[in-house]
Amino acid sequence: MAGQGRRKARGIWKLLIVVGGMFCFGFVLVPMYNAICQLVNLNGKDTAMLVPADQVVEREDAARTVKVEFVTTVNGGRVFSFNAEQPTIEVHPGKLYTVNFKARNERGEAVIGQAVPSVSPWNAARHLRKTECFCFNQQPFAANEEKLMPVRFMLDPELPADVETVTLSYTFFDATAFAQAKPETAPVQSQAVPKS
Amino acid sequence: MANTHAHHDHGHDHAHDDHHHGPDKGVMRWIKTTNHKDLGTLYLWFSFIMFFIGGLMSLVIRAELYAPGMQFIDPEFYNQMITLHALVMIFGGVMPAFVGLANWMVPMMIGCSDLALPRVNNWGFWILPFAFSMLLSTLFLPGGGPAGGWTLYPPLVLQGGASFPLTIFAIHMLGISSITGAINVVVTIMNMRAPGMTLLKMPLFVWTWLITAYLLIAVMPVLAGAVTMLLTDKYFGTSFFNAAGGGDPVMFEHIFWFFGHPEVYIMILPAFGIVSTIIPTFARKQLFGYDSMVYAVASIAFLSFIVWAHHMFTVGIPLAGELFFMFSTMLIAVPTGVKVFNWLATMWRGSMTYETPMLFAIGFVFLFTIGGFSGIMLALAPVDFQYHNSYFVVAHFHYVLVPGAIFSIIAAIYYWIPKWTGVMYNETLGKLHFWLSAIFINVTFFPQHFVGLAGMPRRIPDYAVQFTDFNVISTWGAFLYFIVQFIMVYNFLRCAIWRKGMVPATPQVWEGAKGLEWTVASPAPYHTFEDPPHVGDEPAAAH
Numbered sequence: 012m013a014g015q016g017r018r019k020a021r022g023i024w025k026l027l028i029v030v031g032g033m034f035c036f037g038f039v040l041v042p043m044y045n046a047i048c049q050l051v052n053l054n055g056k057d058t059a060m061l062v063p064a065d066q067v068v069e070r071e072d073a074a075r076t077v078k079v080e081f082v083t084t085v086n087g088g089r090v091f092s093f094n095a096e097q098p099t100i101e102v103h104p105g106k107l108y109t110v111n112f113k114a115r116n117e118r119g120e121a122v123i124g125q126a127v128p129s130v131s132p133w134n135a136a137r138h139l140r141k142t143e144c145f146c147f148n149q150q151p152f153a154a155n156e157e158k159l160m161p162v163r164f165m166l167d168p169e170l171p172a173d174v175e176t177v178t179l180s181y182t183f184f185d186a187t188a189f190a191q192a193k194p195e196t197a198p199v200q201s202q203a204v205p206k207s
Numbered sequence: 208m209a210n211t212h213a214h215h216d217h218g219h220d221h222a223h224d225d226h227h228h229g230p231d232k233g234v235m236r237w238i239k240t241t242n243h244k245d246l247g248t249l250y251l252w253f254s255f256i257m258f259f260i261g262g263l264m265s266l267v268i269r270a271e272l273y274a275p276g277m278q279f280i281d282p283e284f285y286n287q288m289i290t291l292h293a294l295v296m297i298f299g300g301v302m303p304a305f306v307g308l309a310n311w312m313v314p315m316m317i318g319c320s321d322l323a324l325p326r327v328n329n330w331g332f333w334i335l336p337f338a339f340s341m342l343l344s345t346l347f348l349p350g351g352g353p354a355g356g357w358t359l360y361p362p363l364v365l366q367g368g369a370s371f372p373l374t375i376f377a378i379h380m381l382g383i384s385s386i387t388g389a390i391n392v393v394v395t396i397m398n399m400r401a402p403g404m405t406l407l408k409m410p411l412f413v414w415t416w417l418i419t420a421y422l423l424i425a426v427m428p429v430l431a432g433a434v435t436m437l438l439t440d441k442y443f444g445t446s447f448f449n450a451a452g453g454g455d456p457v458m459f460e461h462i463f464w465f466f467g468h469p470e471v472y473i474m475i476l477p478a479f480g481i482v483s484t485i486i487p488t489f490a491r492k493q494l495f496g497y498d499s500m501v502y503a504v505a506s507i508a509f510l511s512f513i514v515w516a517h518h519m520f521t522v523g524i525p526l527a528g529e530l531f532f533m534f535s536t537m538l539i540a541v542p543t544g545v546k547v548f549n550w551l552a553t554m555w556r557g558s559m560t561y562e563t564p565m566l567f568a569i570g571f572v573f574l575f576t577i578g579g580f581s582g583i584m585l586a587l588a589p590v591d592f593q594y595h596n597s598y599f600v601v602a603h604f605h606y607v608l609v610p611g612a613i614f615s616i617i618a619a620i621y622y623w624i625p626k627w628t629g630v631m632y633n634e635t636l637g638k639l640h641f642w643l644s645a646i647f648i649n650v651t652f653f654p655q656h657f658v659g660l661a662g663m664p665r666r667i668p669d670y671a672v673q674f675t676d677f678n679v680i681s682t683w684g685a686f687l688y689f690i691v692q693f694i695m696v697y698n699f700l701r702c703a704i705w706r707k708g709m710v711p712a713t714p715q716v717w718e719g720a721k722g723l724e725w726t727v728a729s730p731a732p733y734h735t736f737e738d739p740p741h742v743g744d745e746p747a748a749a750h
Binding site for chain 1: 447526
């Protein structure tokens with residue numbers, strides 16, 4: 012009996028450790044997910060596409076033209092109006108372009124905005140380079156303020172040949188609840204080396 | 208194995224105070240009981256009540272879908288109905304029913320007197336009524352019950368009102384209940400088998416439950432983690448899933464389905480065990496390919512951990528990911544095919560008779576396989592982009608859950624109720640119940656394949672007019688299926704309560720039944736196998 016009781020107790024403890032371990036594993040999935048997204052350059056959310064402006068090498072491929080579409084969405088409610096100045100542009104890979112986005116705080120109080128980018132198709136995401144994007148930082152708005160926010164980007168010439176259209180989508184969130192204490196001013200210089 | 212005998216001598220020093228006398232009288236018997244048979248009965252009654260509530264919710268859904276346009280309820284209430292129907296059926300109906308069957312049968316099948324942790328068992332059960340009272344009470348709150356779907360996807364679920372925290376707490380309680388039940392089953396099976404009952408002699412129902420219990424222990428905590436993250440996102444300013452704060456709502460889908468896909472097998476593996484028990488009994492042959500059945504269940508359980516993203520092919524995962532999850536999903540068809548062919552081979556040239564449990568088991572094999580085939584269709588990433596979130600998905604998972612999991616539960620009750628109550632149910636009514644159920648379940652769900660392929664989305668209270676005819680058929684089927692279940696209710700209530708005039712059952716009950724549970728009297732005494740039986744070298748496993 013004593014032997015069996017001990018064996019049972021050991022079994023129960025082992026299983027409880029598995030239960031605790033799996034509960035933690037659920038939380039470990041969070042950094043794992045982010046690491047995998049970075050690794051596979053998924054969905055344009057990784058910082059690897061950030062390139063410091065002084066490190067960009069422009070190798071324009073004038074023979075090839077790719078259409079770039081801009082999709083803008085405002086998340087939930089009518090806090091902002093948010094649009095790209097041009098809905099589409101034609102670009103040559105290997106050349107930097109600047110597109111301005113216009114956002115207006117529709118509320119009579121200060122709001123902080125945060126744009127979340129997404130790129131499709133999936134195999135174009137890793138060939139997008141940005142030297143500047145309003146999505147890298149939180150964007151503070153005074154009451155009813157309107158802002159022009161630039162994106163300076165390039166498609167690198169290795170963009171797969173079957174990609175004729177690249178869509179850059181930005182969703183604008185009200186991030187007032189997530190205000191960072193000190194908005195970073197120059198993330199481009201401080202972060203990330205370009206991928207070869 | 209000497210210590211197994213010693214166990215009996217010292218059995219009363221802990222836990223089982225009522226080890227050597229019969230049940231208490233009155234309602235306190237059920238509240239205080241630590242007896243595995245009492246708790247099995249409680250689980251089965253609880254599950255029956257939940258099936259009834261969940262069934263009524265499905266009738267509300269089908270009534271609303273009887274015609275295009277809005278009929279009886281508003282869309283918010285419709286969304287609450289589909290959400291609660293799923294939660295009640297999964298966590299209140301199917302899972303407690305299987306736990307109830309495990310409570311009743313696992314100790315009797317492996318020859319021990321009770322589960323390893325009888326008081327934990329009592330606690331695990333009595334959490335459930337409170338959890339579901341809390342969940343269902345949300346219907347009476349301002350704003351109503353949870354309406355974001357049972358998958359609880361953010362950001363939608365975070366927009367819920369007062370029902371949100373209650374739903375999360377209810378899910379936490381259900382998880383605790385499932386985990387305690389699972390630990391109990393594992394510890395019992397690993398430590399308390401009768402002498403001579405080696406692992407590969409265990410009945411398949413015990414095997415499938417052992418593997419199911421491991422799945423529960425592995426994934427219920429992950430669900431608990433995911434819903435905790437939802438809770439902190441809503442109330443404590445974290446941004447696990449809030450994109451504005453740097454989170455990602457798609458990540459919830461990954462974590463949820465890492466739990467969710469093994470959960471699907473939690474609801475079907477015990478069904479495999481039941482069918483593998485019933486078919487050999489009525490084919491009067493040993494189960495064909497016992498070892499391969501065990502390995503197939505283990506393979507399915509392993510594969511269930513690496514297929515989750517097939518629930519979310521359309522969220523934008525890389526091509527390599529689509530291919531990996533597509534092929535790993537299709538791989539599950541191999542062990543499942545092994546099981547189906549083994550069941551067919553067991554019946555091949557058997558001396559078959561078609562009592563009600565056998566009819567339900569054969570119905571299971573046939574209809575579950577249809578659900579398996581539509582699953583293969585959904586596994587194909589390229590076509591899933593069309594099927595995703597359509598009624599085809601609804602048809603698929605109802606085929607594997609209703610004529611799959613639920614038919615197996617019904618089959619198990621018909622099969623073992625003579626052992627539990629000591630009387631035979633009415634065979635004519637049983638057969639009538641089977642045939643009407645088998646017909647109406649197909650009337651209900653088969654047309655949903657067609658409307659799904661034609662483009663009707665799931666989770667909507669209204670639809671385009673060209674889908675009307677099939678929806679009318681489906682609604683008729685659902686109401687008739689619900690009504691004919693009362694044949695079963697009458698049949699079982701007569702066995703359980705009004706036993707007068709019913710045929711007493713022999714200990715063996717079924718001519719071809721093998722296994723330890725048939726060696727004790729019918730009805731099974733309150734305490735069985737206090738002296739463990741010795742399992743000889745005859746292939747007990749074969750049953």
